[in-house]
Amino acid sequence: MRKKISRVSRALIIASTTFATFSVQAVDLADISSKIKVQSGVFQDFISQLNSPNQSMRVSAFNQLVNSKEPTLRELAISEALKSSDETMQTLGFQQQIMSSTKLVFLMTEPKGSGETEKAIIKEFGGAYPISFTRFYDTGGFGCFGAAACKGSLNGKTLSYYYDSEKAHYCKANMTLQDNNFISGYLACKNAIPIPISARLR
Numbered sequence: 001m002r003k004k005i006s007r008v009s010r011a012l013i014i015a016s017t018t019f020a021t022f023s024v025q026a027v028d029l030a031d032i033s034s035k036i037k038v039q040s041g042v043f044q045d046f047i048s049q050l051n052s053p054n055q056s057m058r059v060s061a062f063n064q065l066v067n068s069k070e071p072t073l074r075e076l077a078i079s080e081a082l083k084s085s086d087e088t089m090q091t092l093g094f095q096q097q098i099m100s101s102t103k104l105v106f107l108m109t110e111p112k113g114s115g116e117t118e119k120a121i122i123k124e125f126g127g128a129y130p131i132s133f134t135r136f137y138d139t140g141g142f143g144c145f146g147a148a149a150c151k152g153s154l155n156g157k158t159l160s161y162y163y164d165s166e167k168a169h170y171c172k173a174n175m176t177l178q179d180n181n182f183i184s185g186y187l188a189c190k191n192a193i194p195i196p197i198s199a200r201l202r
Contacts, residue, residue: 050080106197
């Protein structure tokens with residue numbers, strides 16, 4: 001019995017062939033123009049699938065694209081997912097975006113009622129708190145490094161991490177995906193008022 005190929009799978013085959021064309025140095029200009037038109041049509045098909053009224057189809061398209069070998073297709077899937085009004089798609093896009101990141105820098109804002117402790121913490125990092133991701137685990141956890149070695153987790157649209165060292169002020173943070181690809185929350189350190197922090201994902 002002949003195996004049925006999904007629209008996304010068929011489009012992936014076309015896309016891989018199209019992308020491969022541009023790796024050849026001596027290519028006819030008319031052929032390039034033709035390939036670009038095909039690629040444009042394929043991209044529109046991907047976008048249509050990622051925004052299908054059927055959630056199962058949206059999720060299936062997303063998973064196939066992020067697992068493809070083409071960075072451009074992976075980027076397209078994440079971008080469309082983050083723009084989606086579907087919570088599930090937003091979560092998928094958010095988690096894939098985080099797992100493809102190596103570093104995030106969070107803008108620190110002085111909290112209301114802040115004192116010398118909070119100001120000292122913000123000053124120490126120049127108002128920008130960096131965190132580098134060192135490893136991601138299948139369980140949703142990750143290893144990281146900021147003020148010191150840290151551990152964290154991805155749960156839905158929330159990113160959490162914590163330190164347990166004197167140098168890092170015994171800090172922990174919880175941030176949630178917001179509109180316009182921003183992630184924001186609070187950095188809570190020992191004996192300090194929680195400090196608002198935010199970062200742009202892309």
